[in-house]
Amino acid sequence: MNRGQSDERGAALLSVLLLVAVMAVIAATALDRLTLATRIAGSAATVDQGRAYSFAAEQIALRRVADLVGRDPAKLTLAGDWLGRDFTLPLPNGQGTARLTDASNCFNLNSLVAETIPGRFTQRPGGTGQFAELMTLLGVNTDEARMVAGATADWIDSDSVDGPLGAEDGVYRSLPGSYLPANRKMADISELRAVRGVTPKLYARLKPWICALPATDPVKLNINTLAPEQAPLVAMLLPGQLTVAEARAALAARPAGGYGSSVRFWESGPLARLDPPTDVAEQAGVTSRWLILKTDVTMGDGFLTSVSLIDANGGAPSAGQMPPVIVRRDWGETD
Template sequence: MKRPIPQRERGAALLAVLILVAITGAIAAASLEKLRLSRVVASNVVAIDQARHSAMGAEQLAMLIVNDLVVQDRTKTTLAGNWNGGVRRVPMPGGGIVEARLRDGGNCFNVNSVVQGEPDNLFRRGSGVDQFVALMVLRGVPDPDARRIAEAAADWADADTIPGPGGAEDSAYASGPRPFRTANGLFADVSEIRVLPGMRAEYYERLRPWLCALPVPELSPINVNTLLPGQALLVSALTQGRLSEEAARRILAMRPAAGWTNAVEFWRTDMLRGLAIPLDVQQQPQMRTDWFVIDVRSIVGESEFFETVLVDARFQPVRLAQRRWAREGDEMMARDRN
């Protein structure tokens, strides 16, 4: 005998079925969304990988160009050929593109020039510290802060743990919320100076386009034959501020078409003659570029890949010294164009 269904229970089975259908639909939608995201991630990984390999290809091509520049004249590097800052664009299959920009990698202030000596016995270099101070003052950093930062940079890189006058060693960094020690070695990257006592975010922003961290404790190997108009500040800092930036710009404008032959010829320029320049600084200007930088930007689909490569041209063939996956070339070129 069929049991009558109470009025209050009618539709319960349909409701259960609808709930089951809703749950199944939600599970299916979630599964499809995960599948879609997995496909997107996989596509992005493939695109980034393609962009990275394209960038490495452009890097190798640029290194061949550097080799050619060095072989053309082993005693002098000039702006002939408009290679410094020139951008080469190569279209890629599927609508992608690779851009490579070659520039002089020594026309900057080498933060490792604040020390000298062997890697295991680095000690303060006075002329490097003074040049760093001059550069910071020229960029609007107050003199007391500039001196404090420069001395702290020398203590950061030197081999001992004894703070110099106005400097800072381990004890200065041990009392912070995240204690750490000084490197007691060369700066690996310019960004390390952000932790130095006296350094502020606004100071770093002003200084960053002018700084580099070459893997050698040498005075900045500024090639006065390849300096661009916007880099005249480096010549002023070279003289520790004895020469104004505007005067340095005029000197570059009067540069011989074929470049200066040697440092003596450069220092005999009217506005430089008679300045009291330390002997090691007199030997600092270079006529030949030993360090080149390659900025690479690779675009595949919606993926972008940036790479900055430091090339050591002191050897033949030239060698890759450093590789960074960061976008830093644009701010350098904006500075140079001004």
């Protein structure tokens, strides 16, 4: 009897210990999930607060842009030391910076086409030639540059007919993991990586020089905000006629108050020998419609980046008629 009672006590003790172990595992799992849920909630709150600060920075930037445009709607210059400068955002329990840059000073990939009717895009030969020239000036082989320019134009235009040196449906269907061209405007420059002939090396070379603005107008630079090292963007306007050195000299000799007009620019220094067509001459403008605001917000361990595209014209044909507006916003670093 004593032995039987001892066995029963042992079994009871083992059951109790097993129950305690199970309860401990359940408690540990519940605590771990509670901790995770708390962290997720805290991160969500931090992100929401960071976005609120970014929205506030946008409103400050819009007022700043309105002031810049209001000084002289016909001309935007470097006066006020606003371009590429980090402005500190006074944030409670955190820190942030905001930086304005000129989004007009790049090759807009969507300028390779013209929107003849809403939603219908046809190739713009002049734009294709300028894009190929820009790549050549950046050290890309001439034949490769022409092929990529033609393929990019085909990627955006609405038809399915191969353009000169271009690529349409048949080319992409024959590739491993076949796909089709977009036949619409590019929303981001990363789409260029899907175009035939664009290698990672070529994309990395072009990335600082290209953009994808929500308009198909011909490229229009602001010669009053272009830096001398961005001279290839000016030289591409007249393929084979204007050297990078001449364009750099014209930008370096820019008056303190900027060029008053496109005519003054083309009459300056080494450019005076040129006689560009009117439409090309106007591509060297003295104002900017598109600006980029990059905001970085840090709160504790959280970090948030936003990139906002500003239309300084507010959708109007020219500056000063409507207040500036945000037309696109991206969260996180762009590729």
